[in-house]
Amino acid sequence: MNGFAEQHDRAKEVLDPVAYDYFAGGAGDERALADNENSFARLALLPRVLRGGANRDLAVRLPGAPDALPIMVAPTAFHRLAHPEGELATARAAAAAGTVLISSMASTVAIDEVVAAAHQVRAEAPVWFQLYLQPDQQVTAALVERAERAGCSALVVTVDSPVFGRHERDRRNGFHDLPDGYAAENMRGLPGGPAEDTRDIEMSPEISWRHVESLRAMTRLPVLLKGILHPDDAHLAVGLGVDGIIVSNHGGRQLDATPAPIEVLPHITNAVGGAIPLLLDGGVRRGTDVAVALALGATAVGVGRPVVWGLAADGEKGVRDVLERLRDEFDQALALCGGRRCGDLTRDLVVRRGFGGGW
Ligand SMILES: Cc1cc2nc3c(=O)[nH]c(=O)nc-3n(C[C@H](O)[C@H](O)[C@H](O)COP(=O)(O)O)c2cc1C
Numbered sequence: 258m259n260g261f262a263e264q265h266d267r268a269k270e271v272l273d274p275v276a277y278d279y280f281a282g283g284a285g286d287e288r289a290l291a292d293n294e295n296s297f298a299r300l301a302l303l304p305r306v307l308r309g310g311a312n313r314d315l316a317v318r319l320p321g322a323p324d325a326l327p328i329m330v331a332p333t334a335f336h337r338l339a340h341p342e343g344e345l346a347t348a349r350a351a352a353a354a355g356t357v358l359i360s361s362m363a364s365t366v367a368i369d370e371v372v373a374a375a376h377q378v379r380a381e382a383p384v385w386f387q388l389y390l391q392p393d394q395q396v397t398a399a400l401v402e403r404a405e406r407a408g409c410s411a412l413v414v415t416v417d418s419p420v421f422g423r424h425e426r427d428r429r430n431g432f433h434d435l436p437d438g439y440a441a442e443n444m445r446g447l448p449g450g451p452a453e454d455t456r457d458i459e460m461s462p463e464i465s466w467r468h469v470e471s472l473r474a475m476t477r478l479p480v481l482l483k484g485i486l487h488p489d490d491a492h493l494a495v496g497l498g499v500d501g502i503i504v505s506n507h508g509g510r511q512l513d514a515t516p517a518p519i520e521v522l523p524h525i526t527n528a529v530g531g532a533i534p535l536l537l538d539g540g541v542r543r544g545t546d547v548a549v550a551l552a553l554g555a556t557a558v559g560v561g562r563p564v565v566w567g568l569a570a571d572g573e574k575g576v577r578d579v580l581e582r583l584r585d586e587f588d589q590a591l592a593l594c595g596g597r598r599c600g601d602l603t604r605d606l607v608v609r610r611g612f613g614g615g616w
C-alpha cells in the first residue's frame with residue numbers, strides 16, 4: 258500500500274468487513290488493482306533545476322470547471338456504507354479542498370442534496386454527475402434532467418461497464434446489493450420504475466456510440482467518457498465531439514486483464530493530440546503520482562479509494578485531509594521539478610525507474 262496507509266488501516270478497523278471488501282476489492286485475481294498501485298513506482302521524474310519560478314499556480318481548465326485543481330474525487334458508490342453522512346461529507350470536503358467532485362450515479366444521497374452540500378461550503382464548487390447510460394433512453398433523460406436541475410456542471414459517462422465486473426470478494430461475502438436502510442437515491446421516481454422504490458441501475462452490453470450521440474442531444478452540459486484505454490476509442494470519442502476522456506480501468510474492478518492507466522496514457526495522448534482534456538484515475542496515491550500523470554499528458558487525475566478510506570476513518574475531515582495532503586504534495590513535487598504551472602510538467606521529465614534517461 259502506497260501513501261494513505263494510515264487512513265486505509267483505520268478504515269479497515271472501523272468498517273464492516275463486507276463493506277471493506279466491497280470498497281477495497283477488484284475484479285478476478287485483482288491483477289489490475291495491484292498493477293495500478295505499483296505502476297507509478299516504476300516511473301521516475303527527472304527534475305529541472307534553476308528555472309527561477311516563484312508564485313506557483315496549480316489551476317487547470319476543465320469542462321464545467323474553468324479554474325480547477327488537477328486533483329478530483331473519482332466517482333465511487335455507496336458512501337453511507339463508509340460513514341453515516343455519506344456523500345454529504347464527501348461533497349463538503351471536496352468543496353473545502355477546492356477539488357471537483359464526480360458524484361456517482363449509485364450514491365446513497367440524492368444528487369440535489371450532494372450539490373447543495375458542496376455549494377453550502379463554496380457556492381461555485383463544481384460537482385459533475387457520473388452516469389451509466391441506461392438501455393431505456395427515457396430513464397437516461399430523466400437522470401440527466403435531475404443532474405442539471407441539481408446544478409451539476411458536467412456529465413461523466415462510464416463506458417467500461419457493459420456488464421458488471423466479477424468482484425470475487427463480494428461473491429464470497431454474498432454482497433450483491435445495498436443492505437436494508439440504504440438506497441441508490443438517484444434511482445427514485447424514474448420512468449417505468451416502482452412508485453415508492455428505486456429502479457435498478459442497468460449495465461447493458463447493448464449500449465453503443467449511438468447512445469452517446471443521443472445523450473449529446475439531451476443536454477448542453479459537457480460530456481466526458483470514463484473508462485477508455487484503447488487509443489482508437491479515444492480517437493472515436495474526439496470524432497464524436499465529447500468534451501473529455503477519463504483514462505481508467507475502473508480501479509481494477511471491471512476487466513482484470515487491463516494494463517494500468519498510466520501505462521497507456523502516453524498512447525492516448527498521442528492519439529488525441531491535445532484536442533480535448535485527458536483525465537486519468539487508478540492508483541494515484543501521492544503528489545508525485547499526480548505530477549507523473551500530468552507530465553504524460555493528463556490535465557487532471559481522479560482519486561477513488563483513498564477518499565473512501567478518509568471518509569470511513571474520519572468523515573468530512575478525513576476526506577479533506579486526504580485531498581489537502583495530495584494537493585500539498587503535488588505543489589511541492591511541482592516546485593521540486595522546477596515548475597511553476599501544471600503545464601510546465603512535460604513528457605521529457607518522466608523516465609522508467611531503473612532505466613535512467615533511456616540511453
Ligand atoms: C468502491 C468503489 C466504487 C466505485 N463506484 C464507481 C461508480 O459508481 N461509477 C464509476 O464510474 N466508477 C466507480 N468506481 C471507479 C472509480 O471511479 C475509479 O475509476 C477508481 O476507483 C480509481 O482507482 P483508485 O481507487 O485506485 O483511485 C468505483 C471504485 C470503487 C473503489
Ligand SMILES: O=C(O)C(=O)c1ccccc1
Binds near residue numbers: 334363458507510
Ligand atoms: O462498484 C463499482 O465499481 C461500481 O461502479 C458500481 C456501479 C453500480 C452500482 C454500484 C457500484
